[in-house]
Every structure is written in C-alpha cells, then in structure tokens.
Amino acid sequence: MAAATSQRVKVIRSAVLVGLIALIAGGVFSLATSASAETHVVEIRGFEFFPAEVNAAVGDTIVWINKDVVPHTATAGDGAWDSGLMETDDEFSLTIEADTSAGDYVCTFHPNMVGAISVE
Amino acid sequence: MFRKIFLSCAAGLLAVLGASSASAEDGGLNDMQIAHIAYTADEIDIQYAKLALECSDNADVRAFAETMIRDHTAVNVAALALLKKLGASPEDNPTSQSLLASAAAKRTELKALKGVAFDRAYAANELSYHQFVNKTVESTFIPAAQNAEFKQFLRTALVTFKTHEGHAEKLVKKLGK
Numbered sequence: 330m331a332a333a334t335s336q337r338v339k340v341i342r343s344a345v346l347v348g349l350i351a352l353i354a355g356g357v358f359s360l361a362t363s364a365s366a367e368t369h370v371v372e373i374r375g376f377e378f379f380p381a382e383v384n385a386a387v388g389d390t391i392v393w394i395n396k397d398v399v400p401h402t403a404t405a406g407d408g409a410w411d412s413g414l415m416e417t418d419d420e421f422s423l424t425i426e427a428d429t430s431a432g433d434y435v436c437t438f439h440p441n442m443v444g445a446i447s448v449e
Numbered sequence: 450m451f452r453k454i455f456l457s458c459a460a461g462l463l464a465v466l467g468a469s470s471a472s473a474e475d476g477g478l479n480d481m482q483i484a485h486i487a488y489t490a491d492e493i494d495i496q497y498a499k500l501a502l503e504c505s506d507n508a509d510v511r512a513f514a515e516t517m518i519r520d521h522t523a524v525n526v527a528a529l530a531l532l533k534k535l536g537a538s539p540e541d542n543p544t545s546q547s548l549l550a551s552a553a554a555k556r557t558e559l560k561a562l563k564g565v566a567f568d569r570a571y572a573a574n575e576l577s578y579h580q581f582v583n584k585t586v587e588s589t590f591i592p593a594a595q596n597a598e599f600k601q602f603l604r605t606a607l608v609t610f611k612t613h614e615g616h617a618e619k620l621v622k623k624l625g626k
Contacts (some may be wrong), residue, residue, distance in 0.1 A: 376603075376612045398527045399520040399609055419525075438516045441615055 356426070368392060369446065373401050375434075378444035385425045386449045393421045402437045403444070405430045411437075478542070480599050481532075483590045484537035486548065487606065488528055490582050491521040493552040497574065500556055507568045513575070513620050517613065524606050531602050565624070572620045579614035583607060 357359045366388040373428035374396040383391055393403045395415040403412040409430035412421035494517050501514035562570050586607050594600040
C-alpha cells in the first residue's frame with residue numbers, strides 16, 4: 330500500500346515536472362518568437378510607397394503611414410486586406426500570418442501606386 | 450465633334466494660362482495671386498468632377514472623378530492652412546476670372562453630351578486641363594513664387610497634379626475614341 334502510494338506520488342511529481350518543463354519551454358519559445366518578430370514601416374509620400382517592397386516573416390507587422398497631403402489606401406491586389414481611406418499621418422497595421430495575401434498591393438485611389446510584400 | 454471640343458478647350462485654356470505665364474514672368478503676379486489662381490484651378494477641377502458624377506455611369510470615370518474631388522479638396526485645405534499660417538489671403542485677379550469663365554463655358558459644352566460621348570469628352574478635358582495647369586505651375590508659378598514654404602507647397606501639389614495627368618491619360622486610352 331505504502332509502495333503503491335509512493336509510486337503514485339512519483340508519477341504525479343514526474344507529471345508536474347514534465348508540465349513545468351513544457352510550460353517553461355513554451356514560454357521561452359513564445360518569447361523567442363515575439364522577440365524576433367519585426368515591424369516594417371512603409372511611408373507613403375509623393376505618391377509612392379517607401380520602401381516599395383517589404384520582405385516579411387510570419388508574425389511580423391507592416392505599418393503604413395501616409396505622409397502625403399491627399400488620402401491614400403494600401404490594398405491587397407486581391408482585396409484580401411485593405412487599409413481603407415488613410416488621411417495625412419494616418420497609420421494602418423497588418424500582421425503577417427501564414428495565409429496573408431502577399432504579392433502586389435495598390436492605392437485604390439491612385440492605381441499607378443504599387444507596392445509589394447513577400448513573405449519568407 | 451469631340452476633337453473640336455477638345456481643341457477648343459485646349460486653345461482657350463492655353464490662352465488663359467499663357468496670359469498668366471507672361472504676367473508672372475513680367476513680375477506681374479505676386480504669391481497671393483498665384484495662390485488664388487492655383488486654388489481656383491483646383492476648384493474648377495472639382496466642379497468638372499461633380500458634373501461627371503451627375504452625368505456618367507461609367508465606373509472608371511466615376512472613380513476618377515471621386516479621386517479628383519478628394520485630392521483637390523485636400524490640396525486646397527492644405528493651401529488655406531499654409532496661407533493662414535503665413536498670415537496671407539489669396540488675391541483675386543484677372544487670370545482667375547478668365548479661368549472661371551472658360552471653365553463655365555466648358556461645363557456647358559460637357560452638359561450637352563450623353564453617355565460615352567460625355568465620358569470621352571470629360572476624360573480628354575481632364576488630360577488637357579492637367580497638362581496645361583502642370584506646365585504653368587512647373588515653368589512659371591514655382592520659379593516666380595517668392596516665399597520658400599509656398600514654393601515648396603507648389604512643388605508638392607505639382608506631384609499630385611502630375612499623377613492625375615497620368616491617370617487621365619490612361620482613362621482617355623481606356624475609353625477609346
């Protein structure tokens with residue numbers, strides 16, 4: 330009986346230990362992921378996107394800032410994401426996910442304005 | 450018919466802007482008069498765009514017109530903010546009056562047209578209008594402007610208007626002849 334109880338305690342201890350290790354490992358992994366996520370800033374000025382192309386990884390965030398006097402948009406070529414109308418100094422953030430639509434994007438008001446996102 | 454309207458408009462605008470160019474080169478236009486002409490030119494294009502929204506069902510024409518209203522309104526709001534900051538007011542002048550008179554005549558011509566005829570004439574007018582305005586702003590108004598901030602503002606506005614010119618050129622091609 331005492332041996333059985335001792336065995337159960339060992340199993341519970343092992344389970345708790347494994348759980349703790351998993352939690353710590355998960356936390357570390359999570360921290361590592363968030364630490365490596367980057368923010369890419371794209372300025373809109375003079376009717377152009379600067380930089381015109383962004384190479385981003387899953388988890389990264391792209392922030393567009395309109396520095397022009399006139400309104401612009403940043404809109405996926407397939408319409409999957411859209412900043413909507415951005416007045417002067419307005420910002421729009423897009424977090425890159427595995428299924429985020431990449432490739433060319435445009436300003437819907439000024440079709441000559443084209444940028445591109447490539448996901449690593 | 451369309452060619453005649455286009456050439457008539459272009460000639461009239463050239464005469465008006467040519468007159469203003471000569472005045473500016475002669476030192477006849479000050480910054481406040483240039484500001485008034487630029488503001489008036491913006492307002493005229495907004496009026497053309499509002500007419501297009503009244504008369505056209507073409508999605509490309511309507512999208513272009515909405516962009517003209519949005520952009521020219523934003524430029525004029527920024528222009529007035531700059532003038533307020535500089536403690537100045539736009540000064541009415543004969544060139545602004547001539548521009549308004551020519552634009553009123555052009556709107557009357559456009560109103561008489563329907564369907565694709567209107568769309569093509571509107572697009573052609575937008576192209577010619579932006580070409581002549583841009584040429585005047587670039588070669589006359591910017592060199593003539595005295596205040597550094599105002600000069601820079603004109604340079605920035607010119608980028609907007611040149612983008613419109615390119616957009617209008619594509620619209621003209623898309624609508625055909």
